Amino acid sequence: MRGTTRILRALLAGLGTAGVAAAQTVGIGPDADSKTHLYLQAATVDTQAVADARLDRAAFDAGKRFVVQLDGPMTPQRRAELEAAGVRLGDYLPTNAYLATLDQTTPAAMSAIGSVQWVGEYQDAWKISPAIGNRDVPFQTPERMALAGKGLVQLAVTLFEDEDLAAAMGRVETLGATVLDGDYVGTQGVMTIVGNSLLLPALSHEPAVQFIEESPEITLRNSTNRWIVQSNINGVTPFYTNGIRGLGQVMGLMDGRVDRNHCSFLDSANPIGPLHRKILAYNATAGADSHGTHTAGTGIGDSGTNNDLRGVAYEGKLVFATIPSFTEVAMNNALILHHNQGGRLHSNSWGNDGTTAYDGLCRGIDLFSYNNETSLVLFAVTNTSTLKNPENAKNLLAVGASQDTPNQANFCSGGSGPTSDQRRKPEIYAPGCSTISASSGTACSTRSMTGTSMACPAVTGAGLLVRQYYTDGYYPSGAAVAEDRFTPSAALVKATLLNSATDMTGIAGFPSNQEGWGRVLCDNAAYFVGDARKLIVRDVFNASGFTTGQMTEVPVTVGAAVMSLKVTLVWTEPPAAAGAGSAAINNLDLEVVAPGATLYRGNVFASGQSTTGGTGDLRNNVEQVLLNTPAAGDWIVRVKATAVNQGTQGYALVITGDVAEFDPVLLGDSNCDGVVDILDINAFTLAIADPLTYELTYPGCGLANSDMNGDGTVDILDISAFVALLGL
Structure with missing residues (x-):
């Protein structure tokens, strides 16, 4: 393998790097002053040092791909102008x-x-992942070890959008590669090939090819949990007490074969399917694997008694499949299968310890999550010391393992972040040390296992309880009300779990790249009748989401009770382009304004809580504000769409504490649609010119939203503040 690595480095150097900046760490994400740079996995490019293709040709060649860089974020107006000029935009x-x-x-x-x-x-040089031949650990499977011994590499080749996959596969075979398989993910073809690394220059020169990366390799990541994840008080299970035990919820599991005859899953009266008490679908031949049986038991198992053979969401059900092949296509398709069979939280206790790259496996997960907004994917992080793959995907929830009672505030296992592009992972913890659950090959026995593999189904089970909280109508009253039932987005379930998480005092620093946002403790976020801690949520799906420059505000009153104020923002966004050096695409920002106008920005922390100053987070699609002793009074929680470069961007917002909503006056929202944007201009103008007609046109809106200077009158003196608010 060392010889192969030397060859690869020489080939990459031979491809040339015209216009490419000096090599930087792979995956460095964008900084505030990065408007003239491209951040790719292969290189960081200063575009001002590269010739502009508009200046050296009379026409653009058909069949070639170009990069078009704007001077700021995309807006609907900019997109329309580009499309009107004949530009066909692809990946961001x-x-x-x-x-x-x-x-x-x-x-x-x-x-x-x-x-x-x-x-x-x-450029061709931008198409080749620098991680090829540079694995973090040696291969472990016989197949990959044999290929490496022959000087061969197995590669995943992603094509540009709308390219003919069959034709491209044929051309690749003529180069001397063996094509193992190929399929489409959306409009992009992806093929798996085996060949000598000497093929890379010719492969990168193929016009249809967008990116080439090494195929991943699978490794597994080896009932106190039930009360620890709910209340952290021995024997106290508020979700169960209030009737939430996972009924109607379905866990998707990809793992070793679950022992269907173990008492945690057995139903001797009904075949697997809709009537089976535990398993709705078993997409594999029968078997009894210790790892898969154990993880399934932790999530939804139920032997019928209150002991170690009851999972966290013990009234939930299961759809199961073995671990898919490690390709973008297979990952996406496997998750779609479970989603179509009813799975809405997907537990995965396996991964690829060979790389930290954001690769096709990550893109497949993020694509599925973006296209299926009610499904939340969870992954156990590696048990090695450094965060790996695919837990570095954006939209999933990355899970580490804490110790068990009485040491659940201490670290057990899990790789530390950040990701290669500086995002925060792992994100949440649950006990995974010496976890007792179902033992395969036995009728009704248990066994103890340790690792992040055990923590992931525990958090998945907790997520099923949170999901049932919303689907059964417990929000906002704290009791089950049929009229309040709704289907939450995965972002809302994720935001609720993260909002509930508590600092693990056995790990220094909070939040941190080791513990993320802490250990899950669901009762911190869910409100039940009689609780002092209240819950406010917003759940906006992508179709109804923001474009660049829009924002919304939630006014809340914080009471005098001595408890923390915690605000969590989560969004689900499109997958990054193959070869992109930073996975981030859309940037929302969380701001919380205290009485007296003190501003707290999401993810700006010091000494375990939010602090003033700092700048907006450009990288993470999770942002939090935490104040341990917030001042009583009126606060504003604000979500801003700083840059929406692809699609429209929805979000989930969770606010907990001694909080209550109050009637909002959103300055600048002259049409009262809850968003301040250019659509307010006509309404604002009418409010100044003809207040009576304004009130007839916008009944119930009132003039207060347009009184920008707060003098009690809407007039020309309000114009400058309105224009400044819109950034015009």
């Missing part, structure tokens, strides 16, 4: 750039678009 690339085909436009037309600051060809 950080920062403010897009893959594009330009054969339907001209260099002159592109130069006339003021927001376009640079256009360049997508």
